[in-house]
Amino acid sequence: MSGTFLGMPGNFPKNAEKAVQDSQLRFNLRKATHTIRGKRASVVDELPDWQELRAAGKAIKDETLRHLDRYLVQLEDAVTGAGGHVHWARDAAEANRIVTGLVKATGESEVVKVKSMATQEIGLNEALAEHGITAYETDLAELIVQLGDDFPSHILVPAIHRNRAEIREIFLDKMAETPEGLTDEPAALAEAARLHLRERFLRSKVAISGANFMVAETGTLVVLESEGNGRMCLTLPETLISVVGIEKLLPSWRDLEVFLQLLPRSSTGERMNPYTSMWTGATEGQDFHLVLLDNGRTDVLADEVGRQALRCIRCSACLNVCPVYERAGGHAYGSVYPGPIGAILTPQLRGMGSELDASLPYASSLCGACYDVCPVAIDIPEVLVDLRAKAPHGRAERAGMRVAGWVLGNEVRLAKAQRLATRFRKLVPRRLPGPLSAWTDTRDLPEIPEESFRDWWERHERP
Amino acid sequence: MRVALFITCVNDTLFPGTGKAVVSLLRRLGCEVDFPAAQTCCGQMHVNTGYREEGVRLARHFTEVFSGYDAVVAPSGSCAAMVREQYPKLVRPGSRGAAAIGEVAPKVYELSEFLIDVLKVEDVGAYFPHRVTYHPTCHSLRGLRLGDRPARLLSHVRGLELVPLPAAEECCGFGGTFAVKNPAVSAAMGADKVRNVLGTGAEVLCAADNSCLMHIGGTLNRQKAGVRIMHLAEILATTEATG
Numbered sequence: 224m225s226g227t228f229l230g231m232p233g234n235f236p237k238n239a240e241k242a243v244q245d246s247q248l249r250f251n252l253r254k255a256t257h258t259i260r261g262k263r264a265s266v267v268d269e270l271p272d273w274q275e276l277r278a279a280g281k282a283i284k285d286e287t288l289r290h291l292d293r294y295l296v297q298l299e300d301a302v303t304g305a306g307g308h309v310h311w312a313r314d315a316a317e318a319n320r321i322v323t324g325l326v327k328a329t330g331e332s333e334v335v336k337v338k339s340m341a342t343q344e345i346g347l348n349e350a351l352a353e354h355g356i357t358a359y360e361t362d363l364a365e366l367i368v369q370l371g372d373d374f375p376s377h378i379l380v381p382a383i384h385r386n387r388a389e390i391r392e393i394f395l396d397k398m399a400e401t402p403e404g405l406t407d408e409p410a411a412l413a414e415a416a417r418l419h420l421r422e423r424f425l426r427s428k429v430a431i432s433g434a435n436f437m438v439a440e441t442g443t444l445v446v447l448e449s450e451g452n453g454r455m456c457l458t459l460p461e462t463l464i465s466v467v468g469i470e471k472l473l474p475s476w477r478d479l480e481v482f483l484q485l486l487p488r489s490s491t492g493e494r495m496n497p498y499t500s501m502w503t504g505a506t507e508g509q510d511f512h513l514v515l516l517d518n519g520r521t522d523v524l525a526d527e528v529g530r531q532a533l534r535c536i537r538c539s540a541c542l543n544v545c546p547v548y549e550r551a552g553g554h555a556y557g558s559v560y561p562g563p564i565g566a567i568l569t570p571q572l573r574g575m576g577s578e579l580d581a582s583l584p585y586a587s588s589l590c591g592a593c594y595d596v597c598p599v600a601i602d603i604p605e606v607l608v609d610l611r612a613k614a615p616h617g618r619a620e621r622a623g624m625r626v627a628g629w630v631l632g633n634e635v636r637l638a639k640a641q642r643l644a645t646r647f648r649k650l651v652p653r654r655l656p657g658p659l660s661a662w663t664d665t666r667d668l669p670e671i672p673e674e675s676f677r678d679w680w681e682r683h684e685r686p
Numbered sequence: 687m688r689v690a691l692f693i694t695c696v697n698d699t700l701f702p703g704t705g706k707a708v709v710s711l712l713r714r715l716g717c718e719v720d721f722p723a724a725q726t727c728c729g730q731m732h733v734n735t736g737y738r739e740e741g742v743r744l745a746r747h748f749t750e751v752f753s754g755y756d757a758v759v760a761p762s763g764s765c766a767a768m769v770r771e772q773y774p775k776l777v778r779p780g781s782r783g784a785a786a787i788g789e790v791a792p793k794v795y796e797l798s799e800f801l802i803d804v805l806k807v808e809d810v811g812a813y814f815p816h817r818v819t820y821h822p823t824c825h826s827l828r829g830l831r832l833g834d835r836p837a838r839l840l841s842h843v844r845g846l847e848l849v850p851l852p853a854a855e856e857c858c859g860f861g862g863t864f865a866v867k868n869p870a871v872s873a874a875m876g877a878d879k880v881r882n883v884l885g886t887g888a889e890v891l892c893a894a895d896n897s898c899l900m901h902i903g904g905t906l907n908r909q910k911a912g913v914r915i916m917h918l919a920e921i922l923a924t925t926e927a928t929g
Contacts (some may be wrong), residue, residue: 240870347864390898546857550874564898586868588875589734591828605775611736624732628740631695631727632747641699661869665876666904669700676702680721684709 228374228557234573234582238555239547248384258541262492263540263596270488279481281600284534287439287472288524294439294472295515301442305504307511312466314518315345321514322347322431322464323354329462331356331429337446337453338362339433340378340537341466341516344572347431349434358431359423361452363416370397376553376561379490379539384552387412421451430456434467436482436534437513440475443503444513447486447496454500462510463502469515470524470533482536485598489538489539519572528609534566534599541593541603547586550662558582569604575614619658622641634677641675648673687804689717690755692794694765697729701896707923710759714925715805724751729896730768733776735863742776749773749786757804758794761919763826763894766796771829796826796894797919799834808838813926815845817889818916821879821902824857824894836894836918843921849886853878860901876905884911894918 242248287294298307312318326334335350336342336358342348348358348369360369367382368375371393375381375653382390387407394401395414405415432453436445444465446453457463473479487496505511524530542548542562553561557579558569566583575581584607593603616624630640648671654663662668674682689712693705711720729744748769752758760766770791777783801807819838826832840848858873859865866872879902883891891906893899896917903915 236868236870239868243870243874250758265886545858546875547868547871550871566849584736588824588857588859588864588868588872589863590824590857592824592855595828608736608772611734612738614736616736621737624735624737624740628732628737628743631729631744632740634724634726637695637698637726644699649754658866661866662904664869665873665908666901667907668904669900671700672702674702676698676705677721677723678703679706681723684721 224504232579233557235551235555235557235586236582238557238579239551239586242552242555243550243637245552247386251384252552253385255380256549259380259492259539259543263489263543264492266488266492267432267596270484273547276481276484277598277600280485280536280598281534283473283478283481284599286610287474288470288530288533289470291472291524294474294661296468297439298437298442298472299515301439301615302504302511302513303442305442307442307504307513308514310514312441312514312516312518318345318466318514318516318518319347319350319506322466323351323356325462325464325512326351326356326429327354329429331427333423333427333463334358335423335427335429335456335460336360336362336365337380337430337432337456338365338448339466340559341429341433342431342467343375344468345516345518347466359420359427361420361423361456362448363413363450363452366416366420367393369499370394374554377542378537378560378562378564379542384554420455423609424452424455427456427460427464429464430460432457432463432465434465434471435486436479437467437472438474438476438479439472441503443476443501445479446498446500447483448498448500449491449496451498454498457500457502458506461508462512464512464514466514466516469517469520470535486536486538489536489540489596489598522566523571526571529571529606531601532564532571532606534601535564535568535600535680537564538598540596540598543598544592545587545602546590546592547588551586556586558583563587563607564601565602567601567603567610570610570614575610584614638677641678644671645674687717688756689719689800690723690752690758691719691721692728692752692758692760692765693721693761694762696897696900697761700900701917704761704896704917704919707917707919708759710928711919711923712759714923715801715807715810717805720755720886722751725870728765728768730765730772733768733772738776745769745773745776745787745850746783749783752794753786755793757800758790759797759800759895760794760834761797761831762896763796763823763832764897766794766799767825767829769794794878796830796832796893797922798832798839799830800907801839801922802835809842810839810922812843812922812924813845814843814921814924816890817847817849817886817888818892819849819851819883819886819891820854820918820920821858821883821891821893821898822854823893823898826894827855832894839918839922840892844926846921849888851886852882854882856875858898858902860898862897865901873905876901880905880909880911883913887915889914890921892921894920896922 730739733741
């Protein structure tokens with residue numbers, strides 16, 4: 224059973240410091256992110272109207288969020304009208320309570336799961352386990368994470384930090400029915416997983432999913448996937464429970480036209496994903512429950528700058544281009560949402576009360592690569608900077624920044640500080656003390672010049 | 687044309703040579719250069735580290751100092767991007783501050799933008815017989831969208847051999863206070879950038895931002911790599927006469 228990130232100690236810089244020294248992790252991440260990055264670039268560059276699509280995606284999401292109250296009620300009516308049951312969950316605890324109750328009512332003690340970020344966010348598997356219910360992840364990468372007692376480290380590819388050899392080890396160690404002579408060939412690993420999962424699909428009476436999109440107009444839920452395992456879960460069991468964040472809504476069926484192009488190209492770098500499952504309410508012979516999850520989302524919606532994070536369609540394009548994510552890995556973010564989007568989403572959903580969450584808005588060099596690739600144009604650097612203004616600041620840093628602000632606030636003070644630095648320039652040590660040692664540990668300092676530019680100008684150029 | 691030089695606090699304090707190069711280059715191209723002595727800092731470090739109040743104070747100071755010029759030229763893509771892209775977000779739309787920013791910000795140019803878009807010159811008459819690679823820096827690339835302007839300027843420099851930098855668009859890991867707040871990741875990014883720089887066999891690494899160069903150059907120096915850093919302005923200012 225994979226653990227939960229909640230209450231994870233430490234902070235991003237410390238977590239990242241460990242990760243950057245892990246050569247295997249660095250190699251796996253570099254290889255994987257650069258591969259997906261390249262695939263995305265080629266299928267995005269081939270579309271002449273990508274920027275228009277992107278603008279449409281942004282506009283549709285903004286419209287939805289502006290009238291979320293109305294669209295949610297419309298969705299509820301449509302789902303109920305189609306024979307489904309709609310439940311509203313204020314937070315993780317309430318959602319877990321609802322789902323646990325629904326599973327218990329079926330009398331089952333096992334559920335199969337479609338890959339879902341929302342259920343990870345609320346720690347559903349752990350909550351079910353507390354009530355004696357075992358949840359089996361059926362997405363291949365989620366299965367690897369679950370079997371390896373590991374944490375997911377990427378939104379799309381949760382086991383991105385693992386290579387084939389490591390996955391083979393996990394399978395040999397944790398799967399009862401691994402075929403003899405299992406190699407680390409992708410086809411062999413997929414076949415082993417198929418054998419392992421097939422039996423569960425046929426046995427399980429309850430499935431739990433999330434959804435990529437919900438259409439308010441029709442009450443339709445949509446899941447995009449690559450493996451077909453999701454479709455097995457969605458169609459075979461007698462009871463289907465879907466836990467979906469309230470921001471996953473789209474007003475109308477036609478809006479899917481935009482998002483079914485934006486998502487696969489941004490996410491897996493494919494023109495079209497292999498499986499798109501859509502269902503409206505309860506299909507024949509199946510009980511359907513939709514749990515609508517808030518869990519902090521309405522607070523995010525109230526923030527004028529931060530609310531754009533709710534446009535996110537969980538494609539992971541920002542993770543795959545982020546130089547910080549590539550080197551720190553997903554675990555350093557201590558959240559199911561890693562990378563640039565995680566750095567703006569987690570502190571908003573969880574608040575910045577813990578040392579870890581308060582360090583996340585700083586887990587970026589503000590290089591802007593994430594904003595460029597975001598299919599719904601979330602200005603991640605803008606939100607990061609805004610969150611930094613709200614984050615708690617250490618006392619020493621605050622004092623230092625205040626002094627710097629005072630010196631820079633006036634040219635006479637700045638010139639005096641520059642002359643002071645110039646006078647003592649030969650005394651500056653090669654290694655600086657205190658927090659500034661973070662610079663000189665790996666980098667030389669520039670030489671302080673004999674004279675600042677302004678003093679040179681004053682001597683040479685002033686008429 | 688009355689041009690104000692916005693030197694930036696980092697260049698003023700640590701890289702005065704870049705400022706002198708801009709002055710000599712712009713004068714060679716017929717500009718009258720003024721240095722408003724009251725200028726200090728654009729406030730980027732404060733705003734981007736979460737100290738908005740101090741940052742806004744510095745932004746207000748900047749707009750007062752630089753109002754009334756035909757053009758303001760900065761030898762820094764990052765500081766120019768701060769003024770043009772981020773200043774408008776610091777003030778309430780319709781406020782007096784917004785009006786002041788709306789007046790000054792569009793006149794702030796990064797050096798290569800000013801040369802190509804305003805002065806309409808690509809060949810500045812420079813001579814620099816060395817093997818050079820160019821790092822585009824994030825705020826120049828994705829903030830100001832400088833595109834190939836620096837490369838076009840460098841391509842006309844006599845004697846200069848411009849070698850493409852692999853993975854040029856990737857951040858070097860400086861990121862302002864990121865460099866000290868996340869030193870491990872910053873150094874890891876710097877190491878990869880340095881590896882790519884060394885792979886080009888260039889003797890000079892050039893960029894439009896001395897702060898990024900300070901980080902990459904500091905890493906190169908620590909490794910005794912034998913590659914020197916130079917701001918774009920310093921290469922463009924060099925002629926056969928000045929050598």
